[in-house]
Amino acid sequence: MPTLRFYNTLTNWKEDFHPLIPGEVRMYTCGPTVHDFAHIGNFRAYLFEDLLRRTLKYLGFRVIQVMNLTDVDDKTIRKSQAKSMTLRDYTAIYKEAFFQDLDALRIERAEVYPAATDHVPEMVELIRRLVEKGHTYEADGSIYFRISSFPEYGKLSNIRADELRAGVRVDADEYEKEDVRDFALWKAWTPEDGEVYWETALGKGRPGWHIECSAMAARYLGTHFDIHTGGVDNIFPHHENEIAQSVCGFGTKFANYWLHNAHLVVNGEKMSKSLGNFYTLRDVTSAGFSPRVVRYFLLSAHYRQPLNLVYDPRAGVTESLDAARSALGRLDEFRVKLTELGRRSAAGDLQSREVSDLLDKAEEALVAALANDLDVSGALGAVFTLVKEGNRLLASGEMTPTDAVAVNDKLQRWDRVLGVVEPEAETGVDAERIEALIRERNEARQAKNFARADEIRQQLLREGIVLQDSPTGTRWKKE
RNA sequence: GGCGGCGUAGCCAAGUGGCCUAAGGCGAAGGUCUGCAAAACCUUUAUUCACCGGUUCAAAUCCGGUCGCCGCCUCCA
Numbered sequence: 046m047p048t049l050r051f052y053n054t055l056t057n058w059k060e061d062f063h064p065l066i067p068g069e070v071r072m073y074t075c076g077p078t079v080h081d082f083a084h085i086g087n088f089r090a091y092l093f094e095d096l097l098r099r100t101l102k103y104l105g106f107r108v109i110q111v112m113n114l115t116d117v118d119d120k121t122i123r124k125s126q127a128k129s130m131t132l133r134d135y136t137a138i139y140k141e142a143f144f145q146d147l148d149a150l151r152i153e154r155a156e157v158y159p160a161a162t163d164h165v166p167e168m169v170e171l172i173r174r175l176v177e178k179g180h181t182y183e184a185d186g187s188i189y190f191r192i193s194s195f196p197e198y199g200k201l202s203n204i205r206a207d208e209l210r211a212g213v214r215v216d217a218d219e220y221e222k223e224d225v226r227d228f229a230l231w232k233a234w235t236p237e238d239g240e241v242y243w244e245t246a247l248g249k250g251r252p253g254w255h256i257e258c259s260a261m262a263a264r265y266l267g268t269h270f271d272i273h274t275g276g277v278d279n280i281f282p283h284h285e286n287e288i289a290q291s292v293c294g295f296g297t298k299f300a301n302y303w304l305h306n307a308h309l310v311v312n313g314e315k316m317s318k319s320l321g322n323f324y325t326l327r328d329v330t331s332a333g334f335s336p337r338v339v340r341y342f343l344l345s346a347h348y349r350q351p352l353n354l355v356y357d358p359r360a361g362v363t364e365s366l367d368a369a370r371s372a373l374g375r376l377d378e379f380r381v382k383l384t385e386l387g388r389r390s391a392a393g394d395l396q397s398r399e400v401s402d403l404l405d406k407a408e409e410a411l412v413a414a415l416a417n418d419l420d421v422s423g424a425l426g427a428v429f430t431l432v433k434e435g436n437r438l439l440a441s442g443e444m445t446p447t448d449a450v451a452v453n454d455k456l457q458r459w460d461r462v463l464g465v466v467e468p469e470a471e472t473g474v475d476a477e478r479i480e481a482l483i484r485e486r487n488e489a490r491q492a493k494n495f496a497r498a499d500e501i502r503q504q505l506l507r508e509g510i511v512l513q514d515s516p517t518g519t520r521w522k523k524e
Numbered sequence: 525g526g527c528g529g530c531g532u533a534g535c536c537a538a539g540u541g542g543c544c545u546a547a548g549g550c551g552a553a554g555g556u557c558u559g560c561a562a563a564a565c566c567u568u569u570a571u572u573c574a575c576c577g578g579u580u581c582a583a584a585u586c587c588g589g590u591c592g593c594c595g596c597c598u599c600c601a
Contacts (some may be wrong), residue, residue: 057528059540075601083601090601118599154598203527204597228598254599276601277528282597306601307529312595317600346537349529351594353536368536368550375549378563410547414538422538426548433548440565495559502561513562520563 047416049104051272052349054280054303055201059418062302064271069107071266072098073300074155075275075283076112077256079139080121085339085354086309086316088150092277093306093348093419095152095275095464100415103462110155111265114140116162118254120214122241132162132241146326149336150343151464153460159261161252167260168252169245172230174294185219186233186248187405192226195289201303202281228286230255245491255286262287262294273300277307313353319373324356330426332358334366340516341465343368344421372429376456377468377522382439383453385517390446400438400448404455411459421463471523480512483519 049062064070074094077083078277078393091112098108112512116136125135136153140160147154161168172188175181180194190197233250234242242249262270268291275284284303291299308315311322319401329339342365407427414423435452438444444452460466489497500514505521513520 054528054550077601078599087601120599186600202596226598274601278596278600280528280598286598302556308595308601313593315595315600350537351530355535364535364550371551372549382564386578420538422536422548426538429548437566490559490587499560506561511562514558514560515563 047413049416050418051302051304052418054305060302064106065269065301068105069109070272071109071270072099072111072272072274073262073270074110074112074257074265074273075279076114076158077139077143078115078118078121079136079143080118080124082142082327084316084323084325085329085343088146088152088326088339089309089343089352090274090306091147091152092150092343094274095150096344096348096419096421096462097272097304098153099462100157100419101466104214104412104416108156109266111157111159111262112155112233113252113258113261114143114158114160115257116160117241117251122238126239136160149326149330150340151337153464157265157508161257161261164257164261164264165243165245165252167264168256169231169243169247171256171260171263171290171294172247172252175230175290178293180289181230184222186250187229188231188247189222189227190230190286190289190293192224192289195293198226198289199285201288202285204281204285214267226282228255228282230256230290249320255283256290258283259299260264260289261296261387262299263291268295268297268299270300272302272304274306277305280305304348307351309343309352309354311354311356322357328445329366332363334363334370335464335469337469338366338370342366342372344463344465345369345425347422347505349417372399373468375467376428376432376466379436380453380456380466380468382515382521383435383449383456386439386444386446386449387453388446390450394445394447396447396451397443397445400444400451403431403434403438405450414461424463428456428463431455474510474523479505479521483512483521487519 050059052059072094074091076091077087094110094112098110101108114136117132121136122132125132128135172181175190176188180191181188182191183189230253231250232253233248238251242251245389262268262273273284273287280303288299291297310316311324313322314320314322317321326336326339330336342354343352354366356366357363390461407430410427410430411424414420414427417423431452435444438448456466482505484500486501487497489501505512509523510521511523513522
């Protein structure tokens, strides 16, 4: 097995990975704030984390992943109030939608999805520890973390107090903070919070945003664990603050490796509602692209590289997703041929030397790429090199039925880490009727009645069914 | 202004000291095959890695500088 290496934001270096407990990886991944549908840029982050956990498992590690659900913050409170709903009812809608999207995108479930509102006692306990150790101060009933009490503050992001851009707004209602980087651990209740509050030892109020991750990570992973991930935008202040809270509160180290994914950009611009280039998974699937195509696209570039989605459906521009769909189509065609040939294999048949060498080399290339800081482009390169070589052997007749089974098995095995090989289940298609029409067409072709044959081809084409004749029979697929 | 990332073919995108006269995908051109149509296969599509210096026997890869792009700088993955 090649050495597994990750780029660690903490050290700005690609490092060899060594988990705290051999063979086991504990990771915390920042999850969604459930006040709206997640957009496909958000899913790039969750897909990166999915690739990370699948890669670790593929390489033989046991993985314990925790992803938080942030179901209380200013925005969420405001939006639920606007709908006259309780916080719980309101966030339930988006929690459900989030899990539907995860399933559609074939994102493996984490081991635990703790919701912030279910862990207030743990947060209160951590804040209490921070108060005891003198890392906090109180102002108007709210409790703030005092940055100056933690000399290591800024190590992750390399941001120093004197480097913060001068003149940038300091929220008017936070004038009482001693340092602009100080942040709220506990927010005292205000009338705008309405029904949203907890009566605790700290008073009536609600937790600050950062504290949930420190508290829930400790609860499910321990205070010192292996990997923490999130989008680059979280480096400062969120992750910096998590480190401060956890290290000061628990007195242990926090995460050993920090991995951050770059953003998805759309036509070279940041995705935002105001620019009108803001897309949810629902938007893209209703434009005719399957979640599998979206998964392939979002996964295809290295996670630390900004990924550009060339997409403007109103102008008919769908380049990126078209390319992804074509590439998957090529893979699907290959697998159909392998399956057809594989059916003729018999027990005791030998695999050819050439194919087994090809598979060994491909496996080596795939694993080496993934172990190198999740170089998924390199891994897909290995997949398509196998497709290309395999097609060559198929065309020249050098591939035996047993070889075909072996190649197909290999692709299926790889799908455990890639999650893009299996085609989407066809829905709304009457396969028996189509096959009956294909039989009729082939009889017509035998009888040289090509007019009838073409008629059937056209009829099916109107339904979006494409026929492909081959020496071994006629295949069909939905376009 | 500070911090971080990045600039590789028409487009997307790997490769971070020698196997690179640079993977893979999309697109394009020619050919083989084919009742039609497609797929597949073969060939072609970067002697070059933003630019300029330097280190080295050897650089897309390391160092310095220049130009350009993106992100973060208080709650956005």
